[in-house]
Amino acid sequence: MNLEAQLEAVLFAAAKPFSVRRLAELTGQSAKDVEAALASMMESLDEAESGVMLQKNGSEYELVTRPEVAEVVSQVVKAEAQGELSRPSLEALTILAYRGPLTRPELEQVRGVQSSMILRNLMIRGLVEEHEDVRLGQPTYAVTFAFLNHLGVASIESLPDYEVLRGHSAVSDVLAQLEEPKPESV
Amino acid sequence: MNLEAQLEAVLFAAAKPFSVRRLAELTGQSAKDVEAALASMMESLDEAESGVMLQKNGSEYELVTRPEVAEVVSQVVKAEAQGELSRPSLEALTILAYRGPLTRPELEQVRGVQSSMILRNLMIRGLVEEHEDVRLGQPTYAVTFAFLNHLGVASIESLPDYEVLRGHSAVSDVLAQLEEPKPESV
Amino acid sequence: MAVTFRVQDFEGPLDLLLQLVEQEELDISNISLAKVAEQFLDHVNEAKNIPPEELADFLVVAAKLMYMKSKLLLPSLVDEELEEGPDLETQLREYQKFVAASREIDAMWKAGHRSFVRADRPMKRVEIGFAPPPGVTSNDLAAIMRRVIARIEPIIRLPKASIERIVSIQEKIRDLFQRIKSHAKTTFHTFLKGTESRTEAIVSFLALLELVKQRFVLVDQKNLFNDIDISASPDAPEADPLAHSFV
Numbered sequence: 001m002n003l004e005a006q007l008e009a010v011l012f013a014a015a016k017p018f019s020v021r022r023l024a025e026l027t028g029q030s031a032k033d034v035e036a037a038l039a040s041m042m043e044s045l046d047e048a049e050s051g052v053m054l055q056k057n058g059s060e061y062e063l064v065t066r067p068e069v070a071e072v073v074s075q076v077v078k079a080e081a082q083g084e085l086s087r088p089s090l091e092a093l094t095i096l097a098y099r100g101p102l103t104r105p106e107l108e109q110v111r112g113v114q115s116s117m118i119l120r121n122l123m124i125r126g127l128v129e130e131h132e133d134v135r136l137g138q139p140t141y142a143v144t145f146a147f148l149n150h151l152g153v154a155s156i157e158s159l160p161d162y163e164v165l166r167g168h169s170a171v172s173d174v175l176a177q178l179e180e181p182k183p184e185s186v
Numbered sequence: 187m188n189l190e191a192q193l194e195a196v197l198f199a200a201a202k203p204f205s206v207r208r209l210a211e212l213t214g215q216s217a218k219d220v221e222a223a224l225a226s227m228m229e230s231l232d233e234a235e236s237g238v239m240l241q242k243n244g245s246e247y248e249l250v251t252r253p254e255v256a257e258v259v260s261q262v263v264k265a266e267a268q269g270e271l272s273r274p275s276l277e278a279l280t281i282l283a284y285r286g287p288l289t290r291p292e293l294e295q296v297r298g299v300q301s302s303m304i305l306r307n308l309m310i311r312g313l314v315e316e317h318e319d320v321r322l323g324q325p326t327y328a329v330t331f332a333f334l335n336h337l338g339v340a341s342i343e344s345l346p347d348y349e350v351l352r353g354h355s356a357v358s359d360v361l362a363q364l365e366e367p368k369p370e371s372v
Numbered sequence: 373m374a375v376t377f378r379v380q381d382f383e384g385p386l387d388l389l390l391q392l393v394e395q396e397e398l399d400i401s402n403i404s405l406a407k408v409a410e411q412f413l414d415h416v417n418e419a420k421n422i423p424p425e426e427l428a429d430f431l432v433v434a435a436k437l438m439y440m441k442s443k444l445l446l447p448s449l450v451d452e453e454l455e456e457g458p459d460l461e462t463q464l465r466e467y468q469k470f471v472a473a474s475r476e477i478d479a480m481w482k483a484g485h486r487s488f489v490r491a492d493r494p495m496k497r498v499e500i501g502f503a504p505p506p507g508v509t510s511n512d513l514a515a516i517m518r519r520v521i522a523r524i525e526p527i528i529r530l531p532k533a534s535i536e537r538i539v540s541i542q543e544k545i546r547d548l549f550q551r552i553k554s555h556a557k558t559t560f561h562t563f564l565k566g567t568e569s570r571t572e573a574i575v576s577f578l579a580l581l582e583l584v585k586q587r588f589v590l591v592d593q594k595n596l597f598n599d600i601d602i603s604a605s606p607d608a609p610e611a612d613p614l615a616h617s618f619v
Binding site: 087 | 383428458463466474478481486488490491492
Binding site: 002004007010013026063073080120130146 | 188190191192193194195196198199200201212213230234235236237238249251252254255258259261262263265266294295298299300302303
């Protein structure tokens with residue numbers, strides 16, 4: 001059976017996110033072919049107006065229900081209760097969503113204030129996770145599928161004004177000034 | 187959104203069979219319309235050569251993976267369940283071994299990372315089980331005897347440096363923070 | 373200078389600064405930042421609820437603001453260490469964009485149009501039984517537990533480390549005050565010269581500004597491009613300046 005159907009079945013049955021690399025391993029196909037099949041799957045689910053969509057976060061993919069049907073689905077499954085977000089949490093999540101993955105000093109540079117407790121609290125809530133890639137000897141952090149799910153977006157690229165905020169050169173300028181470590185960060 | 191998408195999302199998310207009557211109740215539509223939508227869904231999934239199909243069993247409907255992809259799906263399920271443990275999983279297992287029984291919030295406080303999926307995975311693998319004692323209305327978890335046996339230790343107390351690592355003040359202090367109000371509410 | 377209005381609760385130095393600029397209906401520019409510098413200091417002075425681990429970040433921004441303000445008055449004044457690091461104006465512009473975006477994210481968060489993942493089927497557990505991780509020994513577990521403990525320790529120490537940092541800033545100011553009193557006369561550049569890190573330069577500068585503000589010292593500049601002379605004020609108040617300082 002074709003690769004797209006295999007991938008769909010795997011994502012459906014395992015009910016968790018998979019990286020492109022892992023999917024390539026599992027199906028014995030190249031990462032490039034897997035990516036192409038996933039892109040095609042995303043498109044056909046959209047075109048068919050399916051109740052299910054393919055969500056993308058970094059290089060990972062997961063099948064989830066479409067936000068438009070949230071009301072009826074919430075009658076049969078319970079989502080983990082997530083209360084409101086405090087302002088510092090919202091701020092950190094927004095910066096990580098648009099600019100992530102970021103190291104902690106990079107996040108602190110944009111927020112202007114130390115953020116270790118905020119990061120820890122967001123990780124305990126499952127809204128932020130540590131990524132494998134390390135920059136300047138520091139771990140990097142990004143938003144999770146749980147965060148995207150709560151917002152009901154297919155990927156961070158569908159967030160409002162994504163291109164503007166992601167690509168803005170001034171952010172890069174601010175971050176570029178980070179080459180020297182902050183003095184005595186606690 | 188259209189009825190077909192609603193039904194697909196419900197069947198997908200709940201991951202169990204539903205009767206037409208129940209689906210009609212959930213969506214507020216007539217049984218006849220629900221049946222028509224299900225027939226249409228079955229057809230479009232077939233036409234799209236999706237990896238998922240709608241199975242009819244008596245008067246109940248369920249979304250399942252297509253038999254043609256059964257092999258890759260069972261491989262994945264097996265690999266996920268029996269292969270090496272991911273680093274985060276191994277870490278959670280270790281904390282429960284040295285410091286268990288712990289509630290999920292306590293485990294997350296020590297790890298600093300949300301752990302519900304990991305905990306579920308460890309339970310599925312028979313490495314962790316729910317304990318009798320409940321704390322603050324939460325179930326507690328500890329490693330299973332089978333896992334200790336597998337490590338070749340007769341009891342938890344025989345783990346290397348058990349007293350020192352279990353009684354370490356950093357762990358007690360961070361757990362004590364769970365009872366205090368957080369400095370910044372997230 | 374009297375505080376002309378009260379800002380709402382603020383979350384960090386850039387948030388405070390942005391609120392001050394917006395309430396004064398100013399654009400974000402070096403000039404408007406300098407205009408609100410003293411209000412910023414007053415708010416930091418009076419705020420009771422700044423967490424200790426964030427106070428140092430407020431002080432860093434305060435120092436940058438006062439430096440910008442001084443530079444508008446004395447263009448010859450250049451301190452390399454204070455020139456380093458992110459430009460506050462750029463930083464604040466970016467911060468403002470993310471604050472706006474975070475409001476939209478908040479609206480989405482509250483709207484309830486969420487996605488659901490597929491429920492885990494309880495069947496799986498029965499199918500698998502016992503699946504221990506291959507090759508893991510009890511010594512591996514001990515090593516992992518040590519790593520976990522090592523990772524927790526900085527979190528436990530965080531409040532203590534913050535207090536230590538603030539205490540050291542207070543000591544620094546006390547030390548500077550003694551230096552000014554004993555030397556009676558010094559210059560602005562001498563004042564900053566001995567500092568080794570950027571933080572130290574900021575602290576020195578803040579200390580000086582505090583002392584000027586509280587009339588402990590007099591500053592005098594002979595010509596536009598000259599260094600600034602600093603001397604102990606003959607009618608310096610008897611009170612300990614630290615009692616009024618904001619650190």
